[in-house]
Amino acid sequence: MVVLTENEVRQLLTEVEDPELPINIIDLGIVEKVEFSDTGRVTVKLIPTFVGCASLEVIRLRAVEQLHRHGLAGVRVVWNLAAKWHPDMITPQGRAHLAEYGVVPSYLGQESKNVAGNSPCPYCGSNRVETQASYGAALCRVVYFCQSCRNSFEGLKCPGSHSNQLAYLKRERH
Ligand SMILES: [Zn+2]
Numbered sequence: 001m002v003v004l005t006e007n008e009v010r011q012l013l014t015e016v017e018d019p020e021l022p023i024n025i026i027d028l029g030i031v032e033k034v035e036f037s038d039t040g041r042v043t044v045k046l047i048p049t050f051v052g053c054a055s056l057e058v059i060r061l062r063a064v065e066q067l068h069r070h071g072l073a074g075v076r077v078v079w080n081l082a083a084k085w086h087p088d089m090i091t092p093q094g095r096a097h098l099a100e101y102g103v104v105p106s107y108l109g110q111e112s113k114n115v116a117g118n119s120p121c122p123y124c125g126s127n128r129v130e131t132q133a134s135y136g137a138a139l140c141r142v143v144y145f146c147q148s149c150r151n152s153f154e155g156l157k158c159p160g161s162h163s164n165q166l167a168y169l170k171r172e173r174h
Pocket residue numbers: 121122123124125126146147148149150151
């Protein structure tokens with residue numbers, strides 16, 4: 001059996017990309033915990049950015065596959081639906097990748113330590129940004145329009161309230 005440290009597991013997970021965005025799940029900040037049982041079994045806990053997102057199962061399976069490929073046979077990858085993701089959990093490197101791709105974390109009124117104002121434009125940095133459409137290429141995105149440089153770009157939605165997320169999940173399962 002292969003025994004890895006938490007850092008090694010996290011390093012392997014930097015090769016797992018989000019299916020819809022040019023960002024890996026470590027940079028996205030959704031790897032909450034890497035836990036080891038007494039028998040050495042690894043459990044990875046992920047935080048969903050947006051529970052309605054169709055990518056959840058894809059991400060989970062990619063993470064399992066990646067760890068299997070590196071010898072972690074008994075690994076479990078689970079979503080911690082009780083945990084809340086926040087755009088500030090995106091690493092500076094991840095933020096830079098997303099900006100190159102024209103996507104910014106969307107704060108939708110939430111406080112941020114990293115960004116002044118809501119969703120400044122990734123092209124010119126302006127705060128003169130308005131919402132153009134509630135849904136982007138995926139349900140978990142919103143489309144913005146910058147009044148300064150006239151570019152459109154997408155924002156990642158934050159999770160709604162926890163009860164809304166659970167209601168959404170229940171609907172999806174039926
Ligand atoms: Zn702009």
